Amino acid sequence: MKRTSLIPSSAWVFLIWLILMTLLPFTLILAMSFLQRSDLGTIVFSLSFNNYEQLLDWVYLRVLLKTLWLALMATVSCLCIGFPVAYFLARVQGPMKSIGLILLFIPFWTNFILRIYGIVSLFGTNGLLNQTLLAFGLSKVSILYTRWGVYLGLVYNYLPFLVVPIYSSLEKLDPFLREAASDLGATRFQTFRKVIVPNIKEGVFIGSLFVFIPMLGEYVIPDLLGGAKEAFLGKVMVEQFFVLQDWPLGSAIATVLSVLLLGALWLQNRWSQKNQAQSEGLFHAI
Amino acid sequence: MGTQRIVGLFLALAGIIGGILFLRTKVAQTNTLRVCTWSNYFPEASLEEFTAQTGIRVELTYISSNEELFAKLKAGATGFDIIQPSDYITRRLIALSMLAPLEPRLLSNLHHLDPYYLNLSYDPGLKYSVPFTFGTTGIAVNVAKVPVPKEENLSWSFLLNSPDPTHTSLLDDMREVFASVLFFKGLSPNTRELASLESAKEEITQIKNHVLMFTSEPKALLLKEELTVSHAYSVDAVQAGQENPNIRFFIPREGGIIWTDNFAIPATSPHIEQAHQFINFFLDPKNNLKVIEENLLATPNRTARLQLPEGLQKNPHLYPPEKTLKTLLFLEELGDALPRLSRMWTELKS
Numbered sequence: 072m073k074r075t076s077l078i079p080s081s082a083w084v085f086l087i088w089l090i091l092m093t094l095l096p097f098t099l100i101l102a103m104s105f106l107q108r109s110d111l112g113t114i115v116f117s118l119s120f121n122n123y124e125q126l127l128d129w130v131y132l133r134v135l136l137k138t139l140w141l142a143l144m145a146t147v148s149c150l151c152i153g154f155p156v157a158y159f160l161a162r163v164q165g166p167m168k169s170i171g172l173i174l175l176f177i178p179f180w181t182n183f184i185l186r187i188y189g190i191v192s193l194f195g196t197n198g199l200l201n202q203t204l205l206a207f208g209l210s211k212v213s214i215l216y217t218r219w220g221v222y223l224g225l226v227y228n229y230l231p232f233l234v235v236p237i238y239s240s241l242e243k244l245d246p247f248l249r250e251a252a253s254d255l256g257a258t259r260f261q262t263f264r265k266v267i268v269p270n271i272k273e274g275v276f277i278g279s280l281f282v283f284i285p286m287l288g289e290y291v292i293p294d295l296l297g298g299a300k301e302a303f304l305g306k307v308m309v310e311q312f313f314v315l316q317d318w319p320l321g322s323a324i325a326t327v328l329s330v331l332l333l334g335a336l337w338l339q340n341r342w343s344q345k346n347q348a349q350s351e352g353l354f355h356a357i
Numbered sequence: 358m359g360t361q362r363i364v365g366l367f368l369a370l371a372g373i374i375g376g377i378l379f380l381r382t383k384v385a386q387t388n389t390l391r392v393c394t395w396s397n398y399f400p401e402a403s404l405e406e407f408t409a410q411t412g413i414r415v416e417l418t419y420i421s422s423n424e425e426l427f428a429k430l431k432a433g434a435t436g437f438d439i440i441q442p443s444d445y446i447t448r449r450l451i452a453l454s455m456l457a458p459l460e461p462r463l464l465s466n467l468h469h470l471d472p473y474y475l476n477l478s479y480d481p482g483l484k485y486s487v488p489f490t491f492g493t494t495g496i497a498v499n500v501a502k503v504p505v506p507k508e509e510n511l512s513w514s515f516l517l518n519s520p521d522p523t524h525t526s527l528l529d530d531m532r533e534v535f536a537s538v539l540f541f542k543g544l545s546p547n548t549r550e551l552a553s554l555e556s557a558k559e560e561i562t563q564i565k566n567h568v569l570m571f572t573s574e575p576k577a578l579l580l581k582e583e584l585t586v587s588h589a590y591s592v593d594a595v596q597a598g599q600e601n602p603n604i605r606f607f608i609p610r611e612g613g614i615i616w617t618d619n620f621a622i623p624a625t626s627p628h629i630e631q632a633h634q635f636i637n638f639f640l641d642p643k644n645n646l647k648v649i650e651e652n653l654l655a656t657p658n659r660t661a662r663l664q665l666p667e668g669l670q671k672n673p674h675l676y677p678p679e680k681t682l683k684t685l686l687f688l689e690e691l692g693d694a695l696p697r698l699s700r701m702w703t704e705l706k707s
Contacts, residue, residue: 111449196583197582299571300570302707313422313428317699
């Protein structure tokens with residue numbers, strides 16, 4: 072009898088990568104989160120839940136909630152802007168499509184920090200926006216170094232990451248589906264709601280997670296565009312590691328964040344399985 | 358079956374890593390000095406001269422922060438022969454016995470140092486470190502935009518109750534920000550008393566709502582005139598002042614923070630003697646000057662300083678007068694008060 076390997080040989084490279092770069096570091100972080108920091112910044116090997124108890128403090132909970140809220144708002148905004156863009160790119164044909172796609176990717180040819188500094192010179196006190204406003208006799212606005220600056224930076228930076236998955240799921244959609252729907256008498260809105268949305272739901276959800284998750288850990292944007300005036304989770308975590316040498320507490324924050332995200336993924340997974348089962352059931356019923 | 362494979366994989370990996378580590382120690386035994394330093398610190402020509410004089414090659418590794426250096430050493434990095442920790446990390450490395458004691462007989466140029474720097478609180482008598490450059494923390498002001506009272510009278514309140522708050526920044530460094538408020542209140546920046554820290558926190562919370570931002574790199578924004586009053590390190594202020602003479606630096610009358618960057622030899626260094634040669638080479642006024650002039654740094658090396666051009670030598674931003682020097686303090690370890698301070702810092706920003 073032929074012995075079937077559980078893992079195809081071609082997957083080994085990926086598996087090794089996964090173990091080395093994901094599983095191993097994550098295990099280390101998890102283990103570290105149960106250790107302690109000494110007064111001199113070294114790690115003390117005594118197991119306890121101290122770090123997690125510290126995080127139950129309302130200060131950290133407030134930071135967590137604030138970060139979640141900001142990331143959620145920025146993700147929703149990305150969706151509001153990104154969905155029409157992706158829809159347009161998927162429907163349009165010819166040169167407009169290539170131009171649109173190129174424009175979408177052009178920002179990535181520039182370094183991330185440079186793009187952020189671009190925003191700084193655009194929205195700064197003496198920036199282009201304010202000079203234009205002044206020229207028209209209007210008063211200056213201060214967006215930079217406020218929460219709005221952080222929000223703007225997040226939406227600007229992460230928008231393409233949301234457009235791409237939505238675009239690709241729209242592209243994969245069979246164009247005959249839309250035709251069939253209209254042949255069967257559906258209005259455009261009905262087609263959109265009953266045919267298009269259910270088919271790209273997963274793409275939209277994955278895309279949203281793609282932007283929501285890194286937003287939670289973002290600390291460069293709050294520093295450069297928010298003037299570091301508000302504590303967001305990413306910054307608090309980075310400070311534990313690099314300023315206070317409290318790797319155990321930093322690891323505990325990282326662990327909490329990862330568990331939250333894994334939880335979200337698990338829920339999504341269950342939800343999509345249930346949906347699949349339902350639609351299969353429906354199919355059988357027919 | 359599967360587990361056996363995975364175990365085999367791990368063993369193979371361990372073998373590879375072990376091999377690399379083994380080879381690295383082999384390399385370290387040759388006549389090369391591994392120096393862990395800040396980027397753009399040592400001019401190429403100086404290092405070549407050192408090699409020509411001593412026959413010792415120098416290999417540089419760059420770090421961008423003290424924390425990175427500490428993390429590297431803590432994680433067990435070995436093979437470095439020279440490191441350049443700032444005062445507070447030096448203090449910590451000494452406490453953790455991670456530095457090799459210096460041998461004065463190998464440092465014949467030590468007498469060039471200004472006596473002030475021979476007895477610093479973090480390493481009295483320079484048993485483990487030699488200061489190479491120093492700086493202070495104070496207030497950078499664009500005097501063309503914001504009128505300044507006479508220099509002697511400038512107080513930390515000029516920063517904390519800035520006349521131009523929407524163009525004012527504080528350092529994004531909790532120790533420094535707390536220190537500025539504590540100095541203003543006439544307290545020690547190194548206090549561990551919770552009541553003092555708590556009241557400073559209240560004050561900072563108020564100030565935070567008026568000022569433009571926290572940043573540890575105010576130089577570019579000072580030059581763009583987005584900032585007119587800025588809590589700054591002397592190095593940044595001096596460099597900004599070089600481009601725009603209206604930007605001036607003040608150490609407030611209540612006192613300020615002083616910091617040093619040092620030479621030290623990790624206890625694990627395989628080249629203790631050559632490392633001393635390196636330190637001594639850069640203590641030589643001639644070689645010291647080259648580094649100092651290139652980077653616009655302040656040197657504790659008195660002989661070298663006296664050879665600087667008049668303008669730099671007497672620049673009070675770089676070299677505070679004796680009277681001011683007496684009011685300057687090093688940041689010290691806060692021990693178990695540090696986590697509390699960190700929580701306050703997060704709280705006031707939350």
